[in-house]
Amino acid sequence: MARDETARDETARDETARDETARAGQPTPTTKQLGWVRRLWQYMLRHRRSVIISLVGALLGSACQTVVPLIARQIVDGVIVPARPPCFPGWRS
Numbered sequence: 256m257a258r259d260e261t262a263r264d265e266t267a268r269d270e271t272a273r274d275e276t277a278r279a280g281q282p283t284p285t286t287k288q289l290g291w292v293r294r295l296w297q298y299m300l301r302h303r304r305s306v307i308i309s310l311v312g313a314l315l316g317s318a319c320q321t322v323v324p325l326i327a328r329q330i331v332d333g334v335i336v337p338a339r340p341p342c343f344p345g346w347r348s
């Protein structure tokens with residue numbers, strides 16, 4: 256009997272939360288839609304070290320992709336094309 260009451264309480268809480276979210280104009284995820292997140296989270300907690308290494312690797316990869324165009328810009332603007340034109344055309348500074 257206690258299980259039935261607990262299930263009813265949880266259902267009532269879910270419905271109240273959905274009503275409040277719907278009033279706020281936000282989409283309401285169902286329990287079934289969030290089930291895969293819980294399962295994935297439990298798996299990720301078991302492999303915490305691998306998850307952290309993956310996240311750090313992703314951040315480093317993103318940083319490298321950001322730095323490469325900045326280096327190319329510096330090469331083009333500062334080395335290939337002079338930073339400022341000479342005062343007199345024929346003279347080099």
